[in-house]
Amino acid sequence: MHYLHAVIKETLRLHPPAKSSKTRCEANGISRRERDPTLWEEPEEFKPERFLNSSLDFNGENFEYIPFGAGRRSCPGDKFALGVAKLTMANLMHKFDTSLPDGLKPEDIDPVDYVGITVQEKKPLLFVATPVTSY
Numbered sequence: 001m002h003y004l005h006a007v008i009k010e011t012l013r014l015h016p017p018a019k020s021s022k023t024r025c026e027a028n029g030i031s032r033r034e035r036d037p038t039l040w041e042e043p044e045e046f047k048p049e050r051f052l053n054s055s056l057d058f059n060g061e062n063f064e065y066i067p068f069g070a071g072r073r074s075c076p077g078d079k080f081a082l083g084v085a086k087l088t089m090a091n092l093m094h095k096f097d098t099s100l101p102d103g104l105k106p107e108d109i110d111p112v113d114y115v116g117i118t119v120q121e122k123k124p125l126l127f128v129a130t131p132v133t134s135y
Helices: 001-014 078-095
Strands: 096-099 113-115 117-120 128-129
Touching: 001 078, 078 096
Parallel strands: none
Antiparallel strands: 096 128, 113 117
């Protein structure tokens, strides 16, 4: 479960639920920099391991990592969203074997986001879930 939590943190770092700048952005001396190369080693790479022994969390105290915002403008549903994401991912991993459809390879996946009111993938990520027959 520790690694799953790190995967969710890294996913939110790369793809926060609301629009985020890839370059340094500052307001009243506070910056939001999820992909700032001065803060993250290989900022564009998906590396959940960076959160395994890290004290960075979603609570808004670390301004280099605030995917749900901070202070009075933070998301009121962040705890609920994280709980649902963890439960859903844990159940999928426990009860299903997953694979990509029709011979698709991991390098064929396009991680480009479409930014509107919320952030979403331009091309949806599809996978095949096969139930595990024995535990």
